[in-house]
Structures are given as C-alpha cells and as structure tokens.
Amino acid sequence: MRVVRWPGAFLLFVVMAVVAGVLVAVAVTPGVALAGQGVSSAAEFFEDLPSYLDISTPQQVSTIYAKKGGQDVAIASFFAENRVIVKDSAIATTVKQAAIDTEDPRFATEGGIDVVGTLRGAASTALGKDVQGGSSITQQYVKNVLVQQCEQLGTQSKIDSCYQHVTEVSPQRKLQEMRYAIAVNKKYSKSQILTGYLNIVGLGGRVYGVEAGAEYYFGVTAAQLNLEQSATLVAILNNPANLRIDEPADTDNGSANGYALTKARRDYVLKRMYVHHDITKQQRDAAIAAPITPKITATTNGCAAAVQYDAGYFCDYVRNVVLHDSAFGTTEADRITTLDTKGLKIYTSLDLDLQATAQSALSTYVPSTMTYVHIGGSNVTIQPGTGRVLSMVQNTSFNQSDAAPPGSTSVNYSTDQAYGGSTGFQTGSTFKVFTLAEWLASGHTLNQYVNTTEHTYPTAEFTNTCENIAGAPWPVANAEAVPASMSVMLATAESINTAFAAMGKQLDLCQIAKLAEAMGIHKANGASGLFEGPSMILGVNELSPLTLASAYAGFANGGVFCTPVAIDKVTQANGKSIAPTPTTCTRGVSAQVAATVDYALQGVLQGSGTAASANPGDSTPKFAKTGTTDADVQNWLVTSTTKYTNATWIGNVKGAVGLANVPMLAGTTGYSAKFGVGRTMMTTLDQKYGGDALPTPDPTMVGSTSPKSTARSGSSSTTATIPAPSTGK
DSSP states (O other), rough: OOOOOOOOOHHHHHHHHHHHHHHHHHHTTTOOOSSSHHHHHHHOOOOOOOOOOOOOOBBBBBEEEEEEEEEEEEEEOSSSSSSSOGGGGOOOOHHHHHHHHHHHHHHHHSSSSSSHHHHHHHHHHHHHSSSSSOOOOHHHHHHHHHHHHHHHHSSSSHHHHHHHHHOOOOHHHOOOOOOOHHHHHHHHHHHHHHHHHHOOBSSSTTTTTTHHHHHHHSSSEEEEEEEEHHHHHHHHHHHHHOSSSSSOOOOOGGGGGSSSSHHHHHHHHHHHHHHHSSHHHHHHHHHHSSSSOOOOOOOBBBGGGGGGTTTTTHHOOOOOOOOHHHOOHHHHHHHHHHHBBBEEEEEEEEEEHHHHHHHHHHHHSOOSSHHHHOOEEEEEEEEETOOBEEEEESEEEEOOOOOOOTTSSSTTTTSSSGBBOOOOOOOOGGGHHHHHEEETTOOOTTEEEEEEEEEEEEEGSSSEEEEEEOOOOOEEEOOOOSSSSSEEEHHHHHHHHHHHHHHHHBHHHHHHHHHHHTTTOOTTTTTTOOOOOOOGGGOEEEEEEHHHHHHHHHHTTEEEOOBBBBBEEETTTTEEEEOOOOOOOOOOOHHHHHHHHHHHHHHHTTTTTTGGGOOOOOSOOOEEEEEEOGGSSSSEEEEEOOSSSSEEEEEESSSSOOOOOBSSSTOOOOTTTHHHHHHHHHHHHHHHHHOOOOOOHHHHHOOOSSSOOOOOOOOOOOOOOOOOOOOHH
C-alpha cells in the first residue's frame, strides 16, 4: 500500500491553485470579492510574482531569395529550429480542435489556468508522483516561450542554466508559470494564444510549429492537413522525442509496426475529438482505421538546397557576407544567431536565368575534373555602378563534406578567402589595365610608341617611390614575334609584354599599385598591400575573379569603383527591416582616364586583338582584356559594357601545369576555352542587359606623342623580391 505524504510544498501548491482560481474568477468577473485573511494574503503573495512576459517572435527559418523570370524564388534556408510562423487562418480547424480536445478541453472558458487540472496534478504529487499534468494550453505556451528565450541567450552555459530553471519540477516554478499564464490570458485573445502555441511547439528533432511539422512529416501546409494528419501532429507534440515519425527503422516506433506508439496516441486524440463532439463516430472510426503514412519532406539547412539552381557557391558567399556585416550583429556569433533564428527574408542580386546560362557556358568548355590537372574555372558577373553580383558559377559542384568527391568542393573560386574563397590566382595581362591607366594619368598617350625589343630589365631601371625593389634582372618575353616598336594602343589590343614593361620603366610602380588599389584591387588571401616589383605589371598578384571584375566594372562606370554587393534587402519575421551594408562607390581614376582606357580595350575584341575570337558580333559597345601566365597556367578573360562586367578564370587551382595546348571540352584548349565561355556570356548579357555607347576618349590622351614629366615624390622603406615572369597575353 502506497504511503500518502502531505509535504508543505504540496499544501502551498494547493493553496496557490485555489488562489489562482479565485484570481481567474476576479479577472473574468471583477465584482467578485476575496474573502478571508488567509486567502487574501496568499492572493497578495501570488500577485507579487512577476507577471510581465515578453512574448517575442520565436525562432524561425531564414530564407535566401533570387530572381527567376522576375519573380523571387527561395533557393536556401538557414535555421536552428525549423519553424514557419503562420496566421490562425492558415491552420486547419482539425488541428486546433485536436489540440484543445486533447490538451485543454476547458481552454475556451478558463482564465489562463485549468484549476481542475491543476488540482488533479497536485493530488498526483501528493501521492508521491512528480509534479505533473494540469497545464492549460496557455501555461504550455508560456513554458515554450520561456524555453525560446533561453535558447536565444548566446552561450551554451547560459542556455543550459536558463533551461534548467524554466523546466525544473517544483511548485515554485509552476506557480510562476500560472502567474504568467493569467497575465497572458488577459492580454491576448484565445485565438492568439492557441495560434501562438501551435506555432511554437516542438514536433521532433529541429521541427517546430504546425506549419513546419505539416511540411516535414506530410509534405503539405498546415492549412491542408486532414483529420488523421492533424491528430498525428497533436499526438507527436505530447512526446516529440519518442513519437516522431521520421525514423522508420526505430524498433519501438517505426514503419515495421506502423509507428505503433504514435498511432496509439493519435487514436487517443481522435477519441477525445469524438467525446467533445468535433468529429462524428464515422470520422473517428475511419481515421483510427487509417495507417500512419508519413511523407518526409525535409527542409535543407544551408546552401546545399541552392545546388538545384547551380547557386551553392553564391549562397555560401551571401552567408559569408552576412557573417562579416555588422548590420546583422555586433559579433560573428550574433550574426550567426540572427541568420539561424530571426526568420530573415534575404533578397539577393542573383539572376537565376543568367546563372543557368553561366553554368551551362562554363560546363560546356571546362570539365569538373582532369586526370593530371587540378582544374578550376569560374565565371562571375557584376553590374557597374551598383556593385550587384548578378551571377557566380564554377566548374565544380558545391559540397561542404570533409570527404567531398572529385569534381566537388566548398571552396568558392570566385571570392576572397575570407568569404569562402581561395587564396586567389595570378591574373596575367588583365592587370595591364592599371599600368595603362597610370600611363594615361601621368600624361602619356595611346598613340605614343614604345620599344618592344628589350627582354631583360635590371630592377634599377624602375622607379618605386614607396619601397626599395631588388633582385635579379627581370626577364620578359612575348608570346609571338612583334615589331621593334609599336603604339600603346596596338600593344594593348595585342597584349605585348615587352611594350608594357617599357611603359613601366617610365612610370612609378608605387603609383600603379595605388591606382589598382583605388579601383578595389587587393590580394585574395587578405594580406595587406600588393607586390610592387616590376613583374606586378604582368599580373603576378593573386586575386579573386570577383575583385578583378569589380575593378573593370569601375572603368565601365566612368572611373568610379563600387564594392560588390550580393544582398538587395532584408526583412525579419517581426516585419522589421535590416539594412545591409550598401555598396561603397569611390573614384579610382578620372572620367577622362576611364573613357580612354575603355576606348583602348575595345581593340582587344577586334582585328588582331587577343579576344577577337570571343566577339559575339552584335552591336553592343563593349571592351575586354585577356590574361595568361607562363604556359597558360592561369587564363582570364574580362569583358564589359556600361551595364555588365563579366570575368572568366580557367586554370590551376593548385600546381602549375601548362594549359596552352591541353584539351578541354568542345574542341578547345586550356588557352581557348575562355573565349567560348566569354562569347556565350556576352551574347546573353548583350541581349538581356545591353550597354550604352561608351564615353568618348580624351583626345589629348589618345593623340599626344609628347609625354609629360612622370616625376612623383615618395619614400622608400621596404625591399621587394621579384616573382616569376609572364609570357602570356
């Protein structure tokens, strides 16, 4: 025979339950008076408990969107808890009925707490059992809100301490929960409380709320749930850890026994619905006879879902943008929390139609793997004047696994290392644009002739007012025979190395580097400062395609460089907006220099220009520049109109295998593949984005043949060594 114990805590619990009932009566009928000194004192004690509960928006799924056919399309989700908040009208009536009939039949009339249920639970405690049962839906809602508040505290130790406090089995905790419940009942309608409860409850694993539960377990929305499905979800919320139906191999509650534990609880729910006259006997019997048939439809957490749009790398770039932007939180941990819990709607600059074209173009010419080359390829499109990233693809599949199969990686070849990218790649002759711009800014002209016969350059022949340069003489070769001298205009179109080396001798290497940096150029690995030795002229600094594209977009934008941006706008689940850090536009070169550079680079796509084979032959004004390193280890093509800038890189991710004559796809080689990609992209981009007439070049920068003085002041403080030379175009 069980020994009945009546501890003091139990007596207090019963008294407080009675007091709570009286307070509820007072709340419902203000004319009711409290009688008796004992009850009055207890009521005062109860009233002194904290009553304000801040019901903030619970954790929700954040979603990244891109444009397809002009419409916003969700491409990826991030969450700590898979939850989508919905309104009362978006929840099936059967779910609401099932929850009330099973969890709290007196919900409609009680004042926030179920006094009868509370006393029943107290009696159970008095018989030696745990404090249990009797919690109204409002109390359960309060408890879930308190748990949510714990989970947003940041550190795990704070979360654990808070969670222990709000879930401890004690009369004191129960009384506080009741006090909150009464206050919540006064502030919110029954419909609001029930909807809040159904949106916050756990349904197994990382699934929370009826909308996410309906989508995950049955592949439908909460509004589309039928009777059996509604009863099943309400059954699961009773014991999510043991009654979830996404573990078919579970021996106690799996597909082999028809999810027996969940079915037993579901059938109980159905019987309670019948008892309370919300369903007929026929509906009850038919639903009980129906098996549990889950249709698990998982919401992918992270960028893996974006792979279906060939946007895994772009998605990962957006995530890294969020983690670096103080608009989303003071610390990186805060920003992760914001992304994973605040239900953000992140609308990006990505054009999915263009993205599909870019991926097809790159995959047509560049394989994802090669037997003896760690081959890589990237194509990225920037919008001049806004910095918006319109497309970003590469030759591999996005995969964050530690054991990613060949042809897949998580490294984004398009971006800097800090944003999920690589340490960058030497750019070859695409870097010549900065020497050309400094040439014009220093008073030289396009029609000026320079010597092309010198192939060995002592470092002493170069000027650098920022640092001392030292090392062996710099050897420079051309990819083909050239005249003894030629105009800078022709040397640019044909990318003649010795001509640009001769130009560099007449300039200040420090100023070339500063001009490049003013146009947004920086090392992909985050190291400060560019290498400023003579070989800088031919592109030995390792950059990301996004950085190079952004700089060229600055020339297309009248000399004004704009930092790249991937996010257009962000809203939170609570309706408030987050303003991500916008693009920053700064003048890198004068409008006259930019216009004249654009004019010179038009020749690259014409006649004997190095990218003439990539020209789509339409009427859109555009300019371009090619770049290769020795033996075509790295290959580049940058093309631009006033409306877009597109950069293609194809080369060695690591190692230094010469690609000049290595077969690629579609009959191309490591050298020529970029022209196929570029031609496809320009054809599409010209049709979709077009381009205005390029600005008229400055006549004095085109026609003058008498260079002005190039002397500039500066100081020397460091010594630079000289990387290997380049013979590419």
